[in-house]
Amino acid sequence: MTTRRPIRLGVTGGIGSGKSTFAAMLQACGAALIDADGIARSVTQPDGAAIAAIRARFGPDYIDAQGALDRARMRALVFADAGAKERLEAIVHPLVGSAIAQAAAAAGQACHRLIVFDIPLLTESGRWPRELDAVLVVDCREDTQVARVQARSGLAEDAVRAIIATQSSRATRRAAADFVVYNDGLALSDLQTMAHRVAASFGL
Template sequence: MTATPTHAAHPRPASLGVTGGIGSGKSTFAAMLHDCGAALIDADAIARSVTQSGGAAMAAIRHQFGPDYVDRHGALDRARMRALVFADPQAKERLETIVHPLVGNAIAQAAAAAAQAGKRLIVFDIPLLTESDRWPRQLDAVLVVDCREETQLARVQARSGLTVDAIHAIMATQSSRAVRRAAADFVVYNDGLTLPDLQTKARQVAAWFGL
């Protein structure tokens, strides 16, 4: 008789939420942790995927908001929707009611796959981590990438061409630097750092989690 080999279940991976204000460099830092061997789950990328052409949220968005909020490719018209939700908090809630459950399910599936693959650390790149009461309960630790507001403005203008007023409007929807830092287990001050400097900090954090 041939015995069927058994495999011990993988230990539960540590979960690290990485957040920061727009232009802080949080996604760059999260990607560096991925390069060190962590699994990376990008909540914003998942949200974009469900609102692209053919995405799981688009039928409900068209029904709820009308065709003016769908671009010619069948994806969410982000600029128009951004203007609406900034002006109308109820519209923001309606959009979140559609998008958040889909994003949550996709994140849970990705986390389960990472655990099954034996990853020791799952990094969740979450733009609005401290603005939500659900995320801190699901994470083992929170890392905040911080920088001066002047640096945020300069970086976002350089990469996107948004006006200062538009960037300030986005920043106004996010937690303050003080609130983010107060929620952090790790703070990476990303002002005046070179990319190699930032990579060194990422390796130090990864090593703390055994990578």
């Protein structure tokens, strides 16, 4: 008997758009969920797979007292030295890619019909469009993004807008989308209804 290949759906959106919330709702509908950003964070946590290589490449000053990547110090280095980002990505990306592939294989073996990949920088990456069957973009106004991020993190408005400026534009994300969920002014129950509709379109 031939095993049906799972459908691979990338879910993305700008910071504060609600993409991870929507991805989790799809998981609740029966999809397998692979959190690419969560995996990236895990390899730079204490005892993470990338820590030894980061220490060797950048020095012990970039590892914090708990043994994790010192994100603030690394962020400052990346802003000051464009090559530092490439050096860090050369360490982290292969590990993340391998972990994502393993998680996707496990989801396929578990006979999931739909695998949802929660990918913050999907449109910024050249690799993902080749690996996905469809892309769903969770979209909202920039002012809404700023308000949500400030509410959860306490960052200043200019800091949030600086992060938004480093990401793809709303127009770029929407142009790459097969589905767009406009998550502005919606109650969570409304967003759940939309998640159920999307899940149903994939047979869940």
